[in-house]
Amino acid sequence: MSAVLIAVSEVGAGPELEAALTSVRLAGHTLLLAHVIDNGARGELDLIRSRLLGRPLPGHRLRDIGAAERDAATSILGEAATVAERLGAGCETWLGEGEPGRELVRLAAGGRCELIVIGARPPAADLRPGPHSLGSTARFVVDHSPVPVLLLRRVASGRPASAPPPVVPRVK
Template sequence: MRIAVWVTEGTWPACVDAARELAGSTDAEFILIHVREESGGPADPGFGSLIGRGRRRHADQELRRLSEEAAGTMLARAARRLGAEPQVRLESGFPERVVTALAAQVDYLIVGRDGDRSRLGPASLGRHTRFVIDHAPCRVLLIWPGDVPGLGSIPPPPPEP
């Protein structure tokens, strides 16, 4: 069994725990993936103007380095928590496209709810996660990181006509 875990800030511990539980005592192969969203342009047009001319490129490179370092640390922590020897992938690009492509190579993809966690419903999914869930060509295990909101968080039904 091949299990991929989408490692993102705020959701990865619950997703890694779910992967361990799903695998149980089987000889599962794990893939941990984090995708740094990158459009190819500068990090933030407003940010560069604060830095000044000639230093923007250096600032963009420094932000990229710091982002890669933080992502690498998060993936290392996820691998330790998993307690297995996973394949670890740190990629850049459109997260929804990269993760969906990986989903074609695994039996299960584990993702965490990354939107509004205060209530049940579609707003509990971010746009990238929604895309992956809608397009993944494998089984998807969707995880609530933390406490699950109660059924009382669902809006009431519309009034009868």
């Protein structure tokens, strides 16, 4: 059975998931809800600390940070799975660590996915259209995905647009 890979980046992603389910015919597909813990920030924190204080972050602190990130990721995926089940979609969850764009593309390249659904920008980002309207993860996925990509954009209300704008026929 083929899967639709849906990138889930935050708690409260239910509206994006609902938009995906109403935008794509998913009969016969499993939703693969994926979240990637971006451990690059953890490495940057350790680097900054070692430069400023002359010593790296203690190992137990790194483990605590990692545990907190995994707990948050588990909550994010759990909420998304609850929304998918409420909407009648079969789903699986996948949790990875690394650079999010690369990990999502690698997951899709595994051969099971026919489509990637991803938000165009993080929720706190500027919503204006234009050359900077894609976040770095979405841009990497769009540029490197081996399968089609469906971008979901939030509208000014903060909620994703649930349907594409109507098609206006051309007048000859």
